[in-house]
Amino acid sequence: MQLEANKICFGYNRKESYLLNNISLTFKEGEKVAIVGPSGYGKSTLAKLLSGYLAPVKGRVLLDGKPLNPKGVCPVQLIYQHPEKAINPRFRMRQVLEEAKGLDLTILKKIGIEEEWLTRFPRELSGGELQRFCVARALLPEARFLIADEMSTMLDVITQAGLWNVVLEEVKRRNMGLIVITHNMHLATQVCDRIIDISAINGF
Numbered sequence: 001m002q003l004e005a006n007k008i009c010f011g012y013n014r015k016e017s018y019l020l021n022n023i024s025l026t027f028k029e030g031e032k033v034a035i036v037g038p039s040g041y042g043k044s045t046l047a048k049l050l051s052g053y054l055a056p057v058k059g060r061v062l063l064d065g066k067p068l069n070p071k072g073v074c075p076v077q078l079i080y081q082h083p084e085k086a087i088n089p090r091f092r093m094r095q096v097l098e099e100a101k102g103l104d105l106t107i108l109k110k111i112g113i114e115e116e117w118l119t120r121f122p123r124e125l126s127g128g129e130l131q132r133f134c135v136a137r138a139l140l141p142e143a144r145f146l147i148a149d150e151m152s153t154m155l156d157v158i159t160q161a162g163l164w165n166v167v168l169e170e171v172k173r174r175n176m177g178l179i180v181i182t183h184n185m186h187l188a189t190q191v192c193d194r195i196i197d198i199s200a201i202n203g204f
């Protein structure tokens with residue numbers, strides 16, 4: 001399976017030149033790729049395009065040669081830096097997980113989610129606790145590619161290591177593709193097989 005950005009262009013403001021201009025990239029299953037580059041160069045925007053949250057103005061995002069299906073579970077799952085933005089604040093955590101149908105519940109334990117957190121609302125959990133739910137939820141059976149956009153930036157070092165261990169184990173076990181968006185070059189070199197600098201590929 002492969003995920004491909006085919007000559008994609010995107011800008012938030014149509015009057016100005018594109019933020020992302022003519023980007024072509026290919027990610028293969030089983031591959032771990034880091035996307036790095038200066039702040040504001042469009043890394044998170046690229047993540048949203050690759051996972052179908054935004055549509056390119058030009059070009060296409062293709063999964064095995066076909067556009068992403070807007071219906072049903074997306075095989076490209078995105079984990080945001082800020083978990084509170086990705087979770088319905090009115091749902092208790094049990095309901096949040098119920099949205100992810102078919103989720104392997106053994107992941108909850110592996111990732112360190114405690115039973116008593118399930119009855120709480122998102123505002124009653126710390127950022128790190130909440131992010132564990134977002135990671136668990138992204139590891140649906142249908143997920144073939146995982147995009148971790150600054151997934152662990154706001155967590156302490158021990159929690160970061162624990163979360164990455166679970167993610168890397170699952171990605172390996174299921175031969176998923178992993179795209180890591182980060183400012184942390186140590187993380188990029190430790191975790192990934194390939195590093196792409198967005199400033200070097202934009203506009204060519």
Ligand SMILES: Nc1ncnc2c1ncn2[C@@H]1O[C@H](COP(=O)(O)OP(=O)(O)OP(=O)(O)O)[C@@H](O)[C@H]1O
Pocket residue numbers: 012019037038039040041042043044045046
């Ligand atoms: N929804 C939006 N509407 C308008 N402009 C936006 C929107 N989201 C992001 N931008 C702008 O697009 C540019 C790229 O943002 P993006 O978050 O993709 O960059 P980034 O490379 O991920 O940055 P960082 O490393 O700081 O997270 C920025 O100038 C940002 O202000």
